[in-house]
Amino acid sequence: MITPAKQRFAIGVDLGGTKVASAIADAEGHILSKHTFPTGGEDGAEAVMDRIKAGIRQLLEDVDASPAQLIGIGVGSPGPLDTRRGVVVFAPNLPFRNVPVTDILQQEFHVPVFLENDANAAGLGEARLGAGQGRRHVVYITVSTGIGGGIIIDGRIYRGAHDFAGEIGHMTIEPGGPVCGCGNRGCLEAVASGTAMARDGRSMMIAGRTPILAQLVEQDPEKVNAETVAQAAQQGDEGCRELVERTGYYLGLGVANVANLLDPEMIIIGGGVAKMGEPLFARVRQVLSQRALAAVASAVEVVPAALGGDAGVIGAVQVALGQDREPAAVATR
Amino acid sequence: MITPAKQRFAIGVDLGGTKVASAIADAEGHILSKHTFPTGGEDGAEAVMDRIKAGIRQLLEDVDASPAQLIGIGVGSPGPLDTRRGVVVFAPNLPFRNVPVTDILQQEFHVPVFLENDANAAGLGEARLGAGQGRRHVVYITVSTGIGGGIIIDGRIYRGAHDFAGEIGHMTIEPGGPVCGCGNRGCLEAVASGTAMARDGRSMMIAGRTPILAQLVEQDPEKVNAETVAQAAQQGDEGCRELVERTGYYLGLGVANVANLLDPEMIIIGGGVAKMGEPLFARVRQVLSQRALAAVASAVEVVPAALGGDAGVIGAVQVALGQDREPAAVATR
DSSP: OOOOTTOOEEEEEEEOSSEEEEEEEETTOOEEEEEEEEOOGGGOHHHHHHHHHHHHHHHHHHTTOOGGGEEEEEEEEOSSEETTTTEEEEOTTSOOEEEOHHHHHHHHHOSOEEEEEHHHHHHHHHHHHSTTTTOSSEEEEEESSSEEEEEEETTEEOOOSSSOTTOGGGSBSSTTSOBOTTSOBSBHHHHHSHHHHHHHHHHHHHTTOOHHHHHHTTTOGGGOOHHHHHHHHHTTOHHHHHHHHHHHHHHHHHHHHHHHHHOOSEEEEESGGGGGOHHHHHHHHHHHHHHSOHHHHHHOEEEEOSSGGGHHHHHHHHHHTTTTSOOHHHHTO | OOOOTTOOEEEEEEEOSSEEEEEEEETTOOEEEEEEEEOOGGGOHHHHHHHHHHHHHHHHHHTTOOGGGEEEEEEEEOSSEETTTTEEEEOTTSOOEEEOHHHHHHHHHOSOEEEEEHHHHHHHHHHHHSTTTTOSSEEEEEESSSEEEEEEETTEEOOOSSSOTTOGGGSBSSTTSOBOTTSOBSBHHHHHSHHHHHHHHHHHHHTTOOHHHHHHTTTOGGGOOHHHHHHHHHTTOHHHHHHHHHHHHHHHHHHHHHHHHHOOSEEEEESGGGGGOHHHHHHHHHHHHHHSOHHHHHHOEEEEOSSGGGHHHHHHHHHHTTTTSOOHHHHTO
């Protein structure tokens, strides 16, 4: 592929526990080439960073460009992060402890590098180029093993005062509910994540309440996960249907609280659990209409994510383009 | 008081169910004169608007200024409102149904008039000139008969996509809790407002669990309100202490959810119930530290409001100064 010498590009990297997705885009954010490779976290942080560097070089080669043609590199990563210093402070499922990701990539490619929380990046991707196109205020909720969130206000990521905003998964939804990984009780993540569905599916199976699920996983509790629960529900397993319904109920409570507080135009739900589709979304919308103020509930759209697994890398490209940063006029006020 | 002909002023009006507070300030927002008069809602909306007009004329007279010297008039009102059209759509405790407040005042004084949700205006007042001075991201929660909220992001009111943002009082806190005025169950307002305290204090008194409260109100359940419950708690009434503790618990849950979602620098609690002071705030902070992510909880300050009953009118002046509107550069993006 031959490109004019002055054409400019942006690279997005979506760093995950099992795989890394990276893509190069033109200055308008259109993806030109994309690769996915295993993270290989067991080899340590340096090896992972080396793989990311090699991936970036590959992408540049794909479009026959030099690093000098890059507007920037955006990296989405699980956190907690220090986005201002560009450091991954800690990341569950990754061997990263205080890794200065932006410094490492800046020293290699000599271009601006921006680090962003992975749910924020995916939320930005969905808001700009996915389900939320054309909306100003969008909240993205990703429901998979955990629950994360990204708040997009005026088309930009809202990070809060200390980069912690959007922790929707740790909103207390059921004060006396099950203990969450964070130590609190009844967090949204503890009652509505894929992990919660698997936990409850397992105990219901052991209690003999999910015969179709039991058959599906050949009586092996280890094989019970959100996917098999959803599958059994679809095949008519009453216990699993109850579980899907309960997940929708709790997600609906979370969505209603977010809507009452932030009044976004749209709430986008992504992640593996969202793939259950209508049975789940119908329940979420029903609970929203019962639990949020009538005007709020009728004004907000609740929709599935549109970009699937690409939301993170597409959002990381947007982060790279720097369009997400505050304009100087606002930042200096 | 003699003022140079070219001096400019701003007027703020805080419209409440029982009284109206209005003030005139200089172009920097310093209050020069302030009046409070009964709303007299029983006389109808027109009479109330006439009283507001007379109040504005009085304020102009106080500083010897003409309407032409006004930068603007800001009006804080209970809602729902349509702030873009400047209409009070409906207001509980006020005889206002689709009253075009800004049109009425613009026709009278020929200056820009801005209508704002009362909790938003008070939040802006507290954030700019009260407890939140110097902070960018502040959430204000007012706890009195109801619970309202104002979200200040980057020093400006965040209104959401349809002017509904900040409905903190209708966040579901206890899904199976008591029915709220809005029809939902277990809203923050249904479990932690002054009305909730009075309701629970009354039933505890009838059950014989609040002897000091019973004495205070001379056994009259009608006299039980948040104030008498707080007073009895202070005098050692165990039942009432439990109630104050419970109010702090639920407020703490609400505060933790807001902190996890928005990561503000400060959460300011105002309104009559906040006057209970430390016994309440200590419990709120304790629950916050248990319920929010550790990093979030330790980063946010939770403090009592500093402007008392003046927050609304001081905020309305800020609204009048138009400093709260989005700068054109941002609005046109």
